[in-house]
Amino acid sequence: MKTTLLTKYDQACPMNYPGFVFRELLKSGYSAKALLNGTGLTEERFNDPNSRVEFFTLRLFILNAIKETGDLHLGSRLALRFEPNYIGPPAYAAMNAETLIDGLETLGRFLHLTFPAFDFMFNSWSDSPEGRDAEICLSPKLPLEDVAYFVTSSALIVINNLLKDMVRLPVVVTHCEAAIAEPPGWADIATEVSRIPVRFGASVNRIKFPSPLLYHQLPGADPINHQRLVALCERFSADAGYVTSPISQIFSFLENERNLGLPLSDAATALGYSERGLRRQLERYGTTYRQLIEQRLEGRARDRLANSTMPINAIAYDLGFDTPSNFARSFKRWTGESPKSFRDRMARAAQHGHE
Template identity: 30%
Template sequence: MRASASHNQDLGLPAIYLHLLAELLNTIGVDEQALLLRVGLDPVRLKSTELRVSQAQASEFVTRAIIESGEPGLGIMLAGEMKMPLHGALGTAVMSSRTLGEALDLMSRYLTLRAPHLRVTRRTEGRHAVFQVSCSIDLGPLQGFIMDAMLFGCVTMGVQLTGVAVPGSEIRRRGAEPAYFQRFRQRIAVPVRFNATEDAFLVPTAQLSAPLKFSDDQLAATSRAQCEEALHQLTEDAGFACRVRRVIETSHPFPPKLARVAGTLFVSERTLKRRLQEEESSFQNLVDQVRLERARELLENTGMNLSQIADSLGYADAANFTRAFKRWTGISPSHHRTLSRIPVTPATTRLRAMA
């Protein structure tokens, strides 16, 4: 029996996927902005390729998206919109591989970076390589959506990498064919067989040596190293404090109340405080960490004035924000902005170090 997601590590989902789903909802007449805000997600923050959304919030958003759109095939629709660069370092590593087989093996190895709890195992069956996809836990409403996005996304990936749908490939799906699938069958360039004993993507072994359009050995090596580092970091960030921080990072309004974060993670406020204390952290410290990162980003990359930045960070006025920033960094926000815009030279490096 598989465990429930709420009792396992929540490694989150890349925020950019929910942003892409939100854009998709907009095209079919759903007010995606209102939906995101009801779930407590900040639409602007979802555009980040670095942030991850807690599994609980992702599941709630997907569930509401399916209900409000009346479209159970959203996972298939999302698969058709997936572009390789959206997958971060993994997408780059896959694109720059030499062959299709190398790309599929990379996807299998580093899938945790993009879809935690999914696992891909490869075996040979006659003249086909079978890439079986399984889930280690019960993801609830997310499960069918993610499996659709993953398996039909493999078809999209094949087209992007080689220029055509991989000849002789096939998708296997467990369970009976859902009623909605007939509306999508013509969009999928490979056969799909339901009532199978597994969820899998099949590729003729002869096609695994097919060259890729964007092969680049140097870029491949760099991006694979980034994948290794990201996988290590994701594993290191599996603690409770990181789960709390993920909710804080993508929340609207910001900063979120402790009670709402506790509810999102299905724990009491007392339990949340205790578990953070066990990891030598606190809710306020995590909020301040996110505030500081956002403050630096806004000071360095936008023309927002201090009052606007203070408001976006949840401060009553610019004076409160300035005091907090000086407490964190030792310099004023204005000074930080000035330093960030001075061209980097040995002299300015020393100046910044002194500041």
Template identity: 25%
Template sequence: MVIPGAEKELHVLGLSLLPGVYMRVLAQTVRQLGHNDLSLYEGLTFGPEDLKANDSRVFVTDAMIMAERALKLAGNEGLSFMLARELRVTIHGTLGFAALTSPTFAGALDSVRRYLQLRAPFLSMSWTEADDHVLVKLCTDFDVPSLYPFLVETVSATLILLTEQLLDGGDVEKRGFSLDNGKLSGVSVRLGGAEPAYYRQFADQLPVRFEYDQPDALLVFPKALLDVPMRLADAEASLMAREECEFELQKALKEQDDLAMAVRNMLRMMPGPLPSLEAMAERFCVSSRTLKRRLADKETNYREIVEWVLKDRAIQLLRYTNQSVSEIAYQLGYADLSNFSRAFRKWTGKSASEFREGGPDPVSEVGHSPARHLNCRPCGIKVLAPYKGHE
């Protein structure tokens, strides 16, 4: 279904819609690779003509069907990298403009982190500071294991290509980040799974190295790169664009049908300590009782969602920083180290120290096998010890 123009205001769909322009570009890319793009639309309630309006929207479920079909047609030809090259900054609307005009790369990255779901509702992004690097992690909220590698590879390549285009080249070189054998020094993309055969065809065209068979899907940036100005930096224009994105996000969150997913994604974007149930309910303009009831309808509760987010952050901090276990527990909001230790052993089957020394995640990690734990869906985490502030 396509919802163009003012008609879309009649639908209370939250973050379940995707800009139609992305599907239009996907179809065009499939056609450029020599395939019949009309087959992507079979059985759907819209066609190419419906996607011509710049403000058209499609259901995420329909977008997933189109993406799966495109992947079957052209996935082994490097569709992800071809598509990333076509997704230029202007296609992303106000989000692209907010990033383009940010005073620094840090501001651009923060805009993408906070508002990515407005353009890609199936993905959310968080970052962790690890010594002298920033680790940007991508997660998906839909159980589409066949699509996950394609989605993450496409979004990662898109972000990297935009980074190269939007940074002030002169300032980049002054800070020691000049190209090294055609690659931006200190920056890399880490992805799970085996290296695809088509990667070598595109490797020389990419400004950074893509590393496969990694435990997490991450974009790695040196901290010093965060201070580099954007090529078209304009603080006032960037603020106006962010305010428009914020209005769009808050409206979408209030209208979100799956409130459990919305709460989880909101928590991912927040620094610690995480807010109480009452504070979160206020953000969504509902009472705490209503929030509890709507989460119960999804067979979860606020405490479980908070614990899931904390577990994910704990693993990132243990894996990629040199912080002590005590420091990590405190950063996550645990007043008592023993409470954190018991919770972490339940999540992973190991103590925090054993996990840090052992490398790859254990199979028992909250219901995920090592091959699928990146598909960051809620896992019914059970709380072992009281965590301050959450119900």
């Protein structure tokens, strides 16, 4: 079963980047046993081009790596060593495009083959104090939890280095924004990691560069190889389905349902399970149908508060709450802040991002 929704339990992540991290740490003398502790992974899987793993498992591997190295900034430091060609066919296809804008459109189509946890979104321009900038936004498709700094910083650095390789210039990006809190000790390593200014606490992960570069003729432009590589990526993309968990199947089911008060029996029937069988499957993942309903409610609440002008009371009733106060209590339990506080914070972040 294929789905555009992704959960941390889906076997969706290829081994390109995890394999690079694992090999780099082995070369630095760290123990494979310690790095793989509790993950269920083997050394062989990191070299298997057909292997895909759950983000849930990769998170454990990343936490082990940070613990063993004692380096909170490990993701940023390792990403500097990741060669853009390690991305594989999507990077080669982009490098062989005629112009940078053509290459970015290629990445927008195919970067998910190597980095499925992010949506790669490209805007031709955005307003900035210096005029018009082009921008790339990277939006995580699932909660990154306690490895958000490792994963987000890695992704931004890899894309920055790929842009430099595509145009063969030492500096392309003028500004970077990260939708994570500034990590402790960032000031001490900022110049080691990046020569461009970084703003933390943004509403979205974003890198900006001068829009005239969009029409820059790429030094590696090759129309024949570009067409061949795009065709190869199209074949890979057609086969890039992954094994979904009952959790993502339920999320897909709920995505198309306005009423999130549907009982477990309805979901089980729609997905081809018995009610008892689906409940057992969810227990294996340490969750319940009610918890998944609440996750989806939280997601819809966040979206409406951040991206609409709908009054908070109307949002409460639209989501199925009997009173706005019950909605406010639930939202504070989910997020630690009131609906109004969350909406105000998102509005300030959006305003700051466009200043």
